[in-house]
Amino acid sequence: xxxxxxxxxxxxxxxxxxxxxxxxxxxxxxxxxxxxxxxxxxxxxxxxxxxxxxxxxxxxxxxxxxxxxxxxxxxxxxxxxxxxxxxxxxxxxxxxxxxxxxxxxxxxxxxxxxxxxxxxxxxxxxxxxxxxxxxxxxxxxxxxxxxxxxxxxxxxxxxxxxxxxxxxxxxxxxxxxxxxxxxxxxxxxxxxxxxxxxxxxxxxxxxxxxxxxxxxxxxxxxxxxxxxxxxxxxxxxxxxxxxxxxxxxxxxxxxxxxxxxxxxxxxxxxxxxxxxxxxxxxxx
Amino acid sequence: xxxxxxxxxxxxxxxxxxxxxxxxxxxxxxxxxxxxxxxxxxxxxxxxxxxxxxxxxxxxxxxxxxxxxxxxxxxxxxxxxxxxxxxxxxxxxxxxxxxxxxxxxxxxxxxxxxxxxxxxxxxxxxxxxxxxxxxxxxxxxxxxxxxxxxxxxxxxxxxxxxxxxxxxxxxxxxxxxxxxxxxxxxxxxxxxxxxxxxxxxxxxxxxxxxxxxxxxxxxxxxxxxxxxxxxxxxxxxxxxxxxxxxxxxxxxxxxxxxxxxxxxxxxxxxxxxxxxxxxxxxxx
Numbered sequence: 001x002x003x004x005x006x007x008x009x010x011x012x013x014x015x016x017x018x019x020x021x022x023x024x025x026x027x028x029x030x031x032x033x034x035x036x037x038x039x040x041x042x043x044x045x046x047x048x049x050x051x052x053x054x055x056x057x058x059x060x061x062x063x064x065x066x067x068x069x070x071x072x073x074x075x076x077x078x079x080x081x082x083x084x085x086x087x088x089x090x091x092x093x094x095x096x097x098x099x100x101x102x103x104x105x106x107x108x109x110x111x112x113x114x115x116x117x118x119x120x121x122x123x124x125x126x127x128x129x130x131x132x133x134x135x136x137x138x139x140x141x142x143x144x145x146x147x148x149x150x151x152x153x154x155x156x157x158x159x160x161x162x163x164x165x166x167x168x169x170x171x172x173x174x175x176x177x178x179x180x181x182x183x184x185x186x187x188x189x190x191x192x193x194x195x196x197x198x199x200x201x202x203x204x205x206x207x208x209x210x211x212x213x214x215x216x217x218x219x220x221x222x223x224x225x226x227x228x229x230x231x232x233x234x235x236x237x238x239x240x241x242x243x244x245x246x247x248x249x250x251x252x253x254x255x256x257x258x259x260x261x262x263x264x265x266x267x268x269x270x271x272x273x274x275x276x277x278x279x280x281x282x283x284x
Numbered sequence: 285x286x287x288x289x290x291x292x293x294x295x296x297x298x299x300x301x302x303x304x305x306x307x308x309x310x311x312x313x314x315x316x317x318x319x320x321x322x323x324x325x326x327x328x329x330x331x332x333x334x335x336x337x338x339x340x341x342x343x344x345x346x347x348x349x350x351x352x353x354x355x356x357x358x359x360x361x362x363x364x365x366x367x368x369x370x371x372x373x374x375x376x377x378x379x380x381x382x383x384x385x386x387x388x389x390x391x392x393x394x395x396x397x398x399x400x401x402x403x404x405x406x407x408x409x410x411x412x413x414x415x416x417x418x419x420x421x422x423x424x425x426x427x428x429x430x431x432x433x434x435x436x437x438x439x440x441x442x443x444x445x446x447x448x449x450x451x452x453x454x455x456x457x458x459x460x461x462x463x464x465x466x467x468x469x470x471x472x473x474x475x476x477x478x479x480x481x482x483x484x485x486x487x488x489x490x491x492x493x494x495x496x497x498x499x500x501x502x503x504x505x506x507x508x509x510x511x512x513x514x515x516x517x518x519x520x521x522x523x524x525x526x527x528x529x530x531x532x533x534x535x536x537x538x539x540x541x542x543x544x545x546x547x548x549x550x551x552x553x554x555x556x557x558x559x560x561x562x563x564x565x566x567x568x
Binding site for chain 2: 146186189205218225269274276
């Protein structure tokens, strides 16, 4: 048992998978699913991802020792603001948002306000999920052997950060600790830019050519199937770092274009080899 | 039994998989593996992909009823030129190259020369394979339920084209028939441009950020692990159509950049939705 009660706000793919894993690993006696859509909450309850559900935020978080916010990035800080005055002493709050600087900064400000004397916030970003949404795709092993980035700020309570790391580890994940800013810079390159590129590639493919699309096209564009509104929020929130990553990408693309235009075998081979080297570094 | 003897020139992933499937499905009594590297040929023989091997091109093709050229695109026409004078009457030649116009045009010219009175050439492109090379990754079901594009030209013997289609179908593939030019235009958009983009994305990712690369990055860049020299040949051979596809991609990327720079939610959502629509059209 990790804590007595865990509250999960937002029981989709990630929230649902966390709930399933918590229950399978007996990390909490109660797992409260909180949300606005009762039908979705009932679905999560039927799947066994939570032990009880409520649409009443205050009631849902009141007895929780650990609150995990699994809602779109633009809504996280607002939710922290709403629950800060009602949570119990020593409550730990974390989130799973794909951006961290604005969320951690916002939550730090809310809690420094005096309204959240009882709670500690620690930003998290599990590098798992995918383009399929909804609790129907949730699975207890979603986080197993995946990386969860934990992003304490200067204002974060160190004990709280360590406890949040132990929670993710208890779900089978490994944790990496960086600052919120370091997170956003790296994830702009490894996730947010790839999303832009995949989306552009899919959009730029003439529909009449799609019957000849095979595994290469499907792999390269897969993440473009992600929820457009969620990604709009992520990309705008991290637009500065994403634009910087985009600049690096555009530079390589311009070199590739020049090599093709000039029929320059040596330059093209050099660029393809550079891409292959980075790709091979990561492996499958 | 489809024919008595099949010769496969180049027994890597694709050639090896074709050999395994031919043998598993009893489509030929003899499957001759031809190549320059005896060690690789022996590996294919040990895996059961071929029944005999030779480094002597003329000897290897002499008795073949069907010859499948599975070598890099730049070498295909030259191989047709070498074997045309020595093959037997009614021999069918096909290839598996990722580009078709230059190969089919080159082979047509060789055979119209009078040197290849006995043989018919039909261009093929199986949409299967992947970034892993070598007969060790070959498998008998590689082509099952995959698409093979067959590209007869105005000079192609219609019976030969139909027979080549039946061969791929006998391996469990479905065939699509388009002209070599139509093939190159569509594949530029669905395969060659994605390769450029995946390679640029991998090359543009700072190595220090790679520890935070997760499934999204891995999917989007997977094909960049392909053999750089093979892809150099493909991209240069199809550079005109690839550059046209690149122009469409750059246009969408410029719109995405403008939306990010202007913090324009509506434009960004519209572009992401357009990408998602095309991606969802193809499915998994």
